[in-house]
Amino acid sequence: MTSLGIFLRGALMGAADIVPGVSGGTMAFITGIYDRLLAAIRHFDLALLRLLLAGKFKAAWQHVDGAFLLALVAGIAISMLSLARGISWLLENHPVPLWAFFFGLILASTLVLIRQVPAWTFLRSLWLVIGTGVALTIALSPIVGFAGGLTGVFLAGFIAICAMILPGISGSFILVLLGMYATILAAITQFDLTVLVVFAAGAGSGLMVFSRILHWLLQRAHASTMALLTGFLLGSLAVVWPWKQVLDWVVDRHGELKAVQQIPVSPAQYLTFTGNEPQVALCTVLMVTGFALVWFIESRYGSVGSEG
Template identity: 70%
Template structure:
């Protein structure tokens, strides 16, 4: 999940779905409630630990933190020097994930088809939106964390891509690299607040309207394929914290048009191979750990 959350266009929530821990994750987050607060104030630490599924959360957060701290530089370098093959790999991964999650919907009805279309449309709208820039100092950092974490736990909606749209991606990545503790603390506080609010809504939807919600989330995945399509044409640019131009609004194009536009090889066969590899990786994880099972 940590590795996925670093890359704009790939959702950590997708990884949670693929590995079959999504419901448990939402339930664990939701358990930080008044009952947990009472246990904490009473000093009943062991009961609190069991109440919030502490062992699960500790292992998960340790893995996410390790991945972010260790892979931030590597993924930044790959995005800078070999973006097209990397996006191809993630395209195959997300396409296969969406196909796996279709099993969760069960019997299709007009309402569920509408939810699928709504999710795909919402993800496409986010994917093709221009950057908006977010100021406000630490208040802006808090808001960015609040909004981005909501996307990070939604399959198909990338928290990193939301940060790109808010004009905060390069700033957040630079803060992680330099260990700017104040920035990280404010961002984490915003993320924690957003997580508490949004996880409860998702948990309620999944338990009251499971099939329709799964159709909506699967639509998010299909719509997000526009973000990770390997060949893109930039419509809008911004200058990052290092003074380098970064595309913030892009549209998918064909490999031949990419060659004409950029003069660079589209690496079509390499991209196809990496997309297939990504799809096989999803299938392997789904087969090995059970993944998402039909409802």
């Protein structure tokens, strides 16, 4: 796998992670680098520390698959920095068509993950239902809201990174539920180093812990874990459904109304509740486009979930 190929996969992950409801972990999975990514993260361990203390920097670099991580992180960072303003503007000015595109992405990603479960037994089907239920509960819940300050930023990073690495769970959406999405997006667009460094520290800490838990689950109960992850992804479709009715609002610190709880509705109901044009034709085209894009990526990069 070339450095350019890894960089482009990182760019896809970064684009996905900045969007509430879309998972960078899903992009890593369908582009064939998921196992390699988990392995690289798990190698940030005591063996690495011993190599560094011994001055064996080349061996340490190879131990963590440094060339792979450097290309991947560069792709993620450049993608997030370049797309943050555009995504923020689209979410503000054209949310319905944008969510329609995301819906197509997630629907196709769900089907990709379903194919990774070799045989659907009762237990695996049960895990699928549980995952779907958990995701729906999260999706339809009101925003929790985190305490402000750098402590809240650190904890948000710790929790959100666990979601970002999972196929089917959106770290950005977790930030939305925690009431921290706007804060982190603003930090990215304004390049607020203090907030970004603290968030990165929280994310790094969470990544070290959660990658090991996920590796353990995938090693001992791969099919059931994949069924659970597929359920997460299936339930998250409620998050990215384009037409929603707002059930509850709050006034944010800028004095503006902010939706804190929404439920999916039909285009006709959306028109009734909001008075806005549902743009059904455009949304349908964008759903199909998003769906086709995921299938193109999956077919272009070969075997899903392996190094490819």
